[in-house]
Amino acid sequence: MSVFIELWRDYTLRNVALGSALLGIVSGVLGCFAVLRRQSLLGDALSHAALPGICVAYLLTGSRAPLVLLAGAAVAAWLAATVLLRVVRDTVLGEDAALGIVLSTFFGFGVVLLTFIARSGGAGQAGLDRYLFGQAATLVADDVATMAVLGGIVLVVVALLYKELKLVTFDPGFAESLGFSTTRLGLFFTTLLVVAIAIGLQTVGVVLMAAMLIGPAVAARQWTDHLGRMLAISAFVGAASGIGGARISVTRSHLPTGPLVILVMTGLLAISLLFAPAHGAVWRLVRRRRGHGARVVAA
Amino acid sequence: MQPPQLSDRSPTSTGAATTLVAARHEPDRATDAVPALAVHDLTVAYRDRPAVWDVDLVLPAGHLIGVVGPNGAGKSTFIKAVVDVIPRVAGRVEVFGGPYRQNRRRVGYVPQRTSVDWDFPTTALDVVTMGTYGRLGWLRRVGRREKDEARTCLERVGLAELAGRQISELSGGQQQRVFLARALAQQADLYLMDEPFAGVDAVTEKSIVELLRDLRAAGKTVVCVHHDLETAPEYFDWVVMLNVGVIASGPMAEAFTVDNLRATYGGVVSAALRHADREKAAIAESLSAAPPAG
Numbered sequence: 255m256s257v258f259i260e261l262w263r264d265y266t267l268r269n270v271a272l273g274s275a276l277l278g279i280v281s282g283v284l285g286c287f288a289v290l291r292r293q294s295l296l297g298d299a300l301s302h303a304a305l306p307g308i309c310v311a312y313l314l315t316g317s318r319a320p321l322v323l324l325a326g327a328a329v330a331a332w333l334a335a336t337v338l339l340r341v342v343r344d345t346v347l348g349e350d351a352a353l354g355i356v357l358s359t360f361f362g363f364g365v366v367l368l369t370f371i372a373r374s375g376g377a378g379q380a381g382l383d384r385y386l387f388g389q390a391a392t393l394v395a396d397d398v399a400t401m402a403v404l405g406g407i408v409l410v411v412v413a414l415l416y417k418e419l420k421l422v423t424f425d426p427g428f429a430e431s432l433g434f435s436t437t438r439l440g441l442f443f444t445t446l447l448v449v450a451i452a453i454g455l456q457t458v459g460v461v462l463m464a465a466m467l468i469g470p471a472v473a474a475r476q477w478t479d480h481l482g483r484m485l486a487i488s489a490f491v492g493a494a495s496g497i498g499g500a501r502i503s504v505t506r507s508h509l510p511t512g513p514l515v516i517l518v519m520t521g522l523l524a525i526s527l528l529f530a531p532a533h534g535a536v537w538r539l540v541r542r543r544r545g546h547g548a549r550v551v552a553a
Numbered sequence: 554m555q556p557p558q559l560s561d562r563s564p565t566s567t568g569a570a571t572t573l574v575a576a577r578h579e580p581d582r583a584t585d586a587v588p589a590l591a592v593h594d595l596t597v598a599y600r601d602r603p604a605v606w607d608v609d610l611v612l613p614a615g616h617l618i619g620v621v622g623p624n625g626a627g628k629s630t631f632i633k634a635v636v637d638v639i640p641r642v643a644g645r646v647e648v649f650g651g652p653y654r655q656n657r658r659r660v661g662y663v664p665q666r667t668s669v670d671w672d673f674p675t676t677a678l679d680v681v682t683m684g685t686y687g688r689l690g691w692l693r694r695v696g697r698r699e700k701d702e703a704r705t706c707l708e709r710v711g712l713a714e715l716a717g718r719q720i721s722e723l724s725g726g727q728q729q730r731v732f733l734a735r736a737l738a739q740q741a742d743l744y745l746m747d748e749p750f751a752g753v754d755a756v757t758e759k760s761i762v763e764l765l766r767d768l769r770a771a772g773k774t775v776v777c778v779h780h781d782l783e784t785a786p787e788y789f790d791w792v793v794m795l796n797v798g799v800i801a802s803g804p805m806a807e808a809f810t811v812d813n814l815r816a817t818y819g820g821v822v823s824a825a826l827r828h829a830d831r832e833k834a835a836i837a838e839s840l841s842a843a844p845p846a847g
Contacts, residue, residue: 290670290673290674292670414692415692417686417689417693417694417695418686418691418692420675421683421686423673424669424670424673424675424680424683425664425668425669425683427633427638427662427664427668428662428664428683428735430636430637430638431636431637431638431657431660431662432657432686432687433637433654433657433687434686434691475674478674479674479675479676479719479721480674480675480676481673481674481675484674
């Protein structure tokens, strides 16, 4: 209880915790679909691809306003998604190879641009590299409000399209036969993913964003066999990681929030993989032992 | 509804050719009514390789129709192209006289069981409920009515007590029946099924055959991609032989001939003959044993 009171009293902690929690909820929900669609790495490619977008947006406008930079990030991520689609469709490359190439090309270009900006020594250049690993401590109330609006939109769209997303994730062929275009739904989903990435760039950055999408979803899958509950648990794991990471980073000062959020999430993921009732490794082991014992007795 | 019979199965010089011509140009008497499925000049290609080439087919309503052909003959591709799952290079598909997109709600589709990941976190009932999504359309939510309909469909395939079961815990045969129940929930008039008998046990196979016959008795049309030539004449009353193009299409008794089989499974002649011989023996056996139910 004191944790929550503290959260509300400390301005910095409140923004950092709220921002991270929002990111955790949104990426937790979207991550479920990404993981179930076997597109875990799509988020990774798109978030890395956002880096050159941030740089180009800065070079064009000279502004460091998060909204401007995030818009650039979203455009670049979208461009990467389009390139990815074309590469998979028009070349002999498989999706994994295409993902790897798009990710490294865009990211490499982004790093070159970052260096260029740093060398050219514009007054505001110092701030850009914080998008690599995020710097949640710099979140202000306005940033959190922006994140809340964007995240709210994503969650509303997922709620509206829940039936369609579930269908196209489970059986895309059947969805197509019913007239639910998999292409259109895929584009919708990619757009939602891009928005989630934009939300996450300030907090965990382009490099660690993929973990925010994959971790909570995989953890949640261990606890339930029901998609709706999986979304809820995943959102909870994401939010808990965000708040936990924020709290550790603010109290033990000088530790970066983004990586701490990821570490807390990894802890929750490990607990889930080991101890979740139906799927956890420990219980499986126990069941196997018992099963073995039963067989011995039967023999 | 005629029982499969052995007509003149001796090779004749014109057998395959006349059947082909008949299938292409002369409407069958049964198609005086609007055909369930009419396909014109359908061509589908994977990259540059044609998988289905210039297929013309008119399938009459009220039949159990088996689509047979060797591996890689484009049977699944044909079904998928009909229901818009893969794009067509050319051709038109009409369902009950109208374009597929307009009449898709009269079509039920059963994909291959192995085409989905059965570890997906959901229940048997939920999968069956997906059959009502087409009727619901975009954004409308599943309600009690849809759930009740899905439950009824699960009952019809004998899985009522497994409604709440996680789908990965079902056997292969049960998963196949869940897919069939989902198609039933579509409340269609034409059912397109991609290998509904693949990997199911004998009991399930029998119950599926009964279900298909019930559908036909209710006036529905069922088109099944089928792998097993031995059971084809027993299960279906109309056969389509496909090998990239249509080799033959007609009532089982007329079209299921050695010549047509040879033309369909050709290339490897010995394999074709083995198929045909086995087929002949099996049919002769089943006919001498008991007249098939019709």
